[in-house]
Amino acid sequence: MSNILRVGVAGLGTVGAGTLRLLQTHADRLAERAGRRLVVTAVSARDRRRDRGIDLSGVRWYQDAAALAADPEVDVVVELIGGSEGVARALVEAAIARGKPVVTANKALLAIHGTALAQAAEAAGVPIAFEAAVAGGIPIIKGLREGLAGNAVSRVYGILNGTCNYILTTMRREQREFGEVLAEAQRLGYAEADPSFDVDGIDTAHKLAVLTATAFGTQVDFEHVHVEGIRHVSALDIAYADELGFRIKLLGIARRTEHGIEQRVHPCMVPVATPIANVEGVFNAVVAEGDFVGRVVMEGRGAGAGPTASAVVADLVDIARNRAVPTFGRPSALLAPPDPAPMERHRGCYYIRLMVVDRPGVIADVTAALRDEEVSMESMLQRGRAPGEAVPVVLTTHETEEARMRRALARVAALGTVLEPPRTIRIEDL
Amino acid sequence: MSNILRVGVAGLGTVGAGTLRLLQTHADRLAERAGRRLVVTAVSARDRRRDRGIDLSGVRWYQDAAALAADPEVDVVVELIGGSEGVARALVEAAIARGKPVVTANKALLAIHGTALAQAAEAAGVPIAFEAAVAGGIPIIKGLREGLAGNAVSRVYGILNGTCNYILTTMRREQREFGEVLAEAQRLGYAEADPSFDVDGIDTAHKLAVLTATAFGTQVDFEHVHVEGIRHVSALDIAYADELGFRIKLLGIARRTEHGIEQRVHPCMVPVATPIANVEGVFNAVVAEGDFVGRVVMEGRGAGAGPTASAVVADLVDIARNRAVPTFGRPSALLAPPDPAPMERHRGCYYIRLMVVDRPGVIADVTAALRDEEVSMESMLQRGRAPGEAVPVVLTTHETEEARMRRALARVAALGTVLEPPRTIRIEDL
Known part of the structure; x- marks a missing residue:
């Protein structure tokens, strides 16, 4: 194992700059935790002149992110560009193709191409680490x-x-x-x-x-x-x-x-x-x-420079220690x-808010519609009165099936006394 | 890497039995996650006859826990005996001496001998894993x-x-x-x-x-x-x-x-x-x-068979994958x-409850004692009245130093109108 892990960072927005700052601030402690020094040797970003408040002297600059992957002095590629296609995807695929581990904060890329990337990385024998892609600094x-x-x-x-x-x-x-x-x-x-x-x-x-x-x-x-x-x-x-x-x-x-x-x-x-x-x-x-x-x-x-950088660097420490795990656990x-x-097969309880004409019999029509679809009511609230005008009525249901609920709501919405499309919010049993 | 990680478990109380149950229940999924099968080859407990609801056929039994470490068919030792000395300590030391990784739930052992054990394990090139020792199932x-x-x-x-x-x-x-x-x-x-x-x-x-x-x-x-x-x-x-x-x-x-x-x-x-x-x-x-x-x-x-077993097994999976990290991070x-x-140098806010005689001037005496030690009051509560009898008085302070607070409380306790030793609870700034 070399005594240095050479890191290439693509994307120097908030998170990229935060990652570089963390790597500089905690260089010594990271060397202890990782068993080797983590050194940024190359970066890529669109605007070279922008002042990011970080020292980039001695760091190679690439206009073209994918070129980072080809740099022989980059051992691991950190992708902080974002987006499921284009440059980000090209860079990650290029890194894997060259047998280089990847750290990414890119949830869109993983959501769309995650399985294929996991397969490619496994075939190449390198990890893809993505702690920063979900819930920022939370490990x-x-x-x-x-x-x-x-x-x-x-x-x-x-x-x-x-x-x-x-x-x-x-x-x-x-x-x-x-x-x-x-x-x-x-x-x-x-x-x-x-x-x-x-x-x-x-x-x-x-x-x-x-x-x-x-x-x-x-x-x-x-x-x-x-x-x-x-x-x-x-x-x-x-x-x-x-x-x-x-x-x-x-x-x-x-x-x-x-x-x-x-x-x-x-x-x-x-x-x-x-x-x-x-x-x-x-x-x-x-x-x-x-x-x-x-x-x-x-x-x-869940976001921001510091928390996201914390997650990116945790992944780099794992890679520095060769602490690998299959991309999605298996x-x-x-x-x-x-x-x-x-x-349609989802089962749960529902909150329903209706705007109805305040007139006798309206609730009876609504509850009949629910009954006809075998949706069982748990509570009903009608605060305030305004005879003849629109008032909100709130219902909650016992557990039922989404498909039934949708049919019941279609019936309710069709009632002449229901003035706006019903609003539903699912109640979670946590 | 052998295709099997042979596990010796010492201590078959709630957690030990839970660990064996988990290893049996999820044998296949664990093999996927760990890259090899986790198989219990030996156990140690005092009472061999007790029915623990787990299948121990084909598993070697040791009366003497430390002997587990010497079993050539044990690759990793799981210590679930507890206590900072005696059998638990002897077993962990014996395992390390034989170059075998240790998984332990034993916080007392680590609290007292943690540094020495970390040094010994490092010298022997084996990990000590202890996720289960703190906060049960929380990783x-x-x-x-x-x-x-x-x-x-x-x-x-x-x-x-x-x-x-x-x-x-x-x-x-x-x-x-x-x-x-x-x-x-x-x-x-x-x-x-x-x-x-x-x-x-x-x-x-x-x-x-x-x-x-x-x-x-x-x-x-x-x-x-x-x-x-x-x-x-x-x-x-x-x-x-x-x-x-x-x-x-x-x-x-x-x-x-x-x-x-x-x-x-x-x-x-x-x-x-x-x-x-x-x-x-x-x-x-x-x-x-x-x-x-x-x-x-x-x-x-934070406790119980399932959560603690979950932590023990997570450590075993790490060991199976050779995913090592220094015992305390460095x-x-x-x-x-x-x-x-x-x-004495702690700084913080304090809640103080006094039982005082309900009589004019009592609060003045108490607050004077605090003032003399430069402890600044934040609030005072005296609910209910009972002239001439004991009533609770509650004070909260601004941030102060523990040493000052102790001196102030000694003064307060010495007042004739303060009937019981003051009760203090520190207020945390979280």
């Missing part, structure tokens, strides 16, 4: 893949997107609407100018797909993740959630069911007394349920093929 | 040693003893006194017949000493852990804590200070809004604060020697 990939290796995991779920959690937390605390809080988050730099990746749940779905493969030892199956974002969550629903003893969180949830593996991303009502309900602001948390260990919760910062030939449970 | 050792390897940790703390947390949780929920709840916990099997190890904080101190060494890369320094248990926590203090917005938890806390490394175990007032305040019943949690990652919280079951020659911060 959840290591936790699942190694720490809980002795368990059959039945369910893994979490708050995987800090932007959404920040928005939902702020909406609740300040009793404000989504659009307003999103605009503010954009001004503060907590949300992107194009927020769709975050607020429409895609980023969470990418991370969930990676988490699922790691927890269950399956091929990555992003395609079958059911995805809903948080745009339709209203301040009114958040207020009702409070009243019912819930918090609304955007969760990514994967579980084994009799119909296959269910992967879904959507706003959830979670009981206030659960650990996940109290994860607020930009924090992330992941919960795993194993047959021997029971429930394990890990919480921390040899890629043994990764179970996709076995998606149809969302 | 906190791996998390700190590998997952947060890129961080300078400034503080690590946690709820490390499920028995104490169960007792404190039950006292609060049911508004009952310590003795009564302890007796019930003993009847239910949640507390030992001799509860001292748990309720006097010793078990927590053992675990904290191990956690400190792992988080900070120092020699294990159990000797300098300041230890107080929970026997003096009263239902009254718990009620006041509620009123002040705190929960009372027995924490083990280690932090770097300007005076050295502070290690302490004592009941703490923790703000209800912190994650640790909401860890209830037999659950454990550990919080680590790193300079890059920020705050990471891990929560799960080579033993680099482990920093003890640098204990004297408890």
